[in-house]
Amino acid sequence: MAYKGPSLQALRVFQVAARHLSFKLAASELNVTPSAVSHQIKALEEQLQFNLFRRLNRALSLTPAGLELLDAVDQHLSQLERATNDVIRRHGAPSIRAHILPFMATEIVIPKLYHFQQAHPEVELRIETSYSASEQFTLSGCDIGVRFGDGNWPGLIAEKLMEIRVTPVCSPEFQRQHQLQTLADIRGKTLINLPMEPDPWQRLAEEVGMAPLPPHPELTLDNYLSNLTAAEQNLGLALGLLPMAFPWLQKNRLIAPFDIHFQIDQSYWVVYRPQDADRPEIQIFKHWLLGLFEQLQRQSDEFYSFEAQKVSFVSQPHSG
Structure with missing residues (x-):
């Protein structure tokens, strides 16, 4: 008997809209217009003959039927994705979709x-760098990714990629113009x-015993x-995250004008799903990443050989 239920495309649109509780955010993830998402949801509701969402003032919420359908869709689409990936792994060339923060x-x-391509020409690699805060706790269809935080993401295996130390950085010219000598000179x-x-x-400023900084000019930018x-x-002055910013310091594009470095509680982690742990291509790329950043960390530590005080002052995920 032919299947007469909702299409996979309609269910996928519903899943994304239900996760975001926003047609606009769902449209952004799906690369369509918000009106296309709205029409797709409306058509799905008409086909099912019940409402999936409550339309509130500038907000959405799921109806009981919507919650029930979302649970079923999550389970079955995940099962379908796993089954498809299993077939691809058995019969296709090994491939990886990796999500890496833009700066990194x-x-x-x-x-x-x-060097990775030369060592592993059999692995087809696709790197994605787009980022939204909602992706901090998921892989959004990717096989492996890099995340910033405490290493605790339910449903994901996390292995520490590198610890982070922070130091103020600026251009050599900025340092000369403002004659920066001590951290107090940032006022x-x-x-x-x-x-x-x-x-x-x-x-x-608090960690080094300075008085709170008075109002000062700020420049806020949404990526590192x-x-x-x-x-x-x-x-102006930026916060250099070592060892990530080390190549810029090594090439003298930026300098660290103060002998102050702080290790923070959060780190960068490579993450992947438990069900993918035995995929050879995942392990190959993971170990390559770990080796790459181990070398970068070692170079940075040798360049800045003194001890870093440990603090916790970066608490939010960022877009890299």
């Missing part, structure tokens, strides 16, 4: 990717930041590459 991909991974200067709370510059680029262009 551009500045660290891609410049070394030639009144433009401080470049990611959109996170609490303000890490205030926490930095923009932060360092702005600092390189003499727009």
Whole structure:
């Protein structure tokens, strides 16, 4: 008998919309317009003959039927994805979809990717760098990814990629113009930041015993590459995350004007699903990443050989 239920496409649209509780955010993830999502959901509700969402003022919530359907769709689409991947692994060339934060991909991974391709030409690799806060706790269809946090993501295996130390950085020209000698000299200067709370510059001042920073010029940019680029262009001081920012310091694109480095509680982790742990291509790419960042960490530690004080002042995920 021919299947007459909702299409997989309609169920996928419903799943994404239900996860975000927003047609606009669902449209962004699916690369369609919000009206297309709305029409798809409306058609699905008409086919099923019951409502899946409650339309509130500027908000959505799931009806009891919607909650029940979401649970079923999550289970069955996950099962279908696993079955499809199993067939691909048995009969197709090994392939990996890796989600890597934009700065890390551009500045660290891609410049070394030639070596991975030479060593493992049999592995087809696709790297994705788009990021939204909702993806912090999922892999969004990817096989392996890099995340920033405490290593606790339910449903994912997390292996520490590198610890992070923080130091203020600026361009050599900015340091000369403002004659920066001690951390107190940041008062009144433009401080470049990611959109996170609490303000890490205030926490930095607290940790070294400085009085709270008075109101100061700020430049907030939503990704780490923009932060360092702005600092390189003499727009202010940024927070250098070592060892990620080490290549910029090594090439003198930026300098660390103060002998102050803080190790923070959060780290970068490579994450993947437990059911993918035995996939050879996942293990190959994971070990390559671990080796790449171990080398970067060692180079950075040798360059900055003194002990770092451990603090916790970066509490929010960022877009890399």
